[in-house]
Amino acid sequence: MxxxxxxxxxxxxxxxxxxxxxxxxxxxxxxxxxALTDSDLRKRWVLRVLADRGLDPGEYSVGAVAAVRETAPALSLVTAAQMVQEATNTPGAAS
Incomplete structure (x- = not known):
């Protein structure tokens, strides 16, 4: 840049x-x-994945985690769940 x-x-x-x-x-x-942080970029990416799949970006769901993992199969289930939790601002959802 x-x-x-x-x-x-x-x-x-x-x-x-x-x-x-x-x-x-x-x-x-x-x-x-x-000026964007890595966290900002991850959140943007996750929200884009959810929007592309027609999923509610404000809601943590198993479908959201599945969509992230389908888009990036190398992600572990835990990592994908944490990313969705962070992006959807859902405290403790991945716990």
Missing amino acids: DAVRAAVLRALESADPQERPGLERAISVIDDEC
């Missing part, structure tokens, strides 16, 4: 006034994405 940010900054330096707002917005988006 650093290389992408640097490239957009270089483009911003020589941008005409019409291009500047879009490039400034691009810098903002890049900065926001770089």
Whole structure:
């Protein structure tokens, strides 16, 4: 991302006034994405998996865990359950 940010900054330096707002917005988006934690990225991924399967992203369920494991078969049952629990903000659901 650093290389992408640097490239957009270089483009911003020589941008005409019409291009500047879009490039400034691009810098903002890049900065926001770089600020995400691993936990944020896992949660985003799990919620995307659940949405793609038509599952309620606010609800912990066996179906949600199964969907995550089907999408990433290398995940253990415990890991998938913990990820769904974290993403759905359901304390103790995977216990």
